[in-house]
Amino acid sequence: MKKLILSAIVVFGTMSMHANVWPVSENAKATVTIQSEYTEVTVDAVPAAVKTALQTAYPGAKLDKAFVNDKKEYKLEISVGDQKATVYSDVNGNWLKI
Template sequence: MKKLILSAVVLLGTMSIQANVLPVSENTKTAVNVQSEYTEVAADAVPAAVKTALQTAYPGAKLEKAFLNEKKEYKLEISVGDQKATVYSDVNGNWLKI
């Protein structure tokens, strides 16, 4: 009987030692992307390279609004059929992923 009680005490003692929770430091990093301000420009002010890239990538797309930032990047609000989308391009007609 003594061996049974002693075994139970030893077993419970070893289980409680492993049950200790170690403190975990949580280093949280927050990344904030600051997007440049865009100002609205006329659709006629959009360079031909951007318009050509738009028609190549999205045939039949209609340019609704165009915006420009100080980096010469264009934000284009387009519609294709009944769908609307916003795409980004540089001055040379290369698509940007934002």
């Protein structure tokens, strides 16, 4: 009877040691998004289509800073009241999701 109880303790003890092992996934993938570098431009250099789209989408918004990349995509730092935001537009005033 002692051997049976001792065997059960050893078996349960062995099983509990392996219960804490976490599987390691070898198929982990990392996604890296490379954005084009933006260059700061003056607010006056922003096309009229972009300014019109900005005033239509965000009435009363003030354009604080503007940046452009090689693809003629604009990064606009705006403020509406006491809130600040960054929005992206193409040269025709279409909004981009980045």
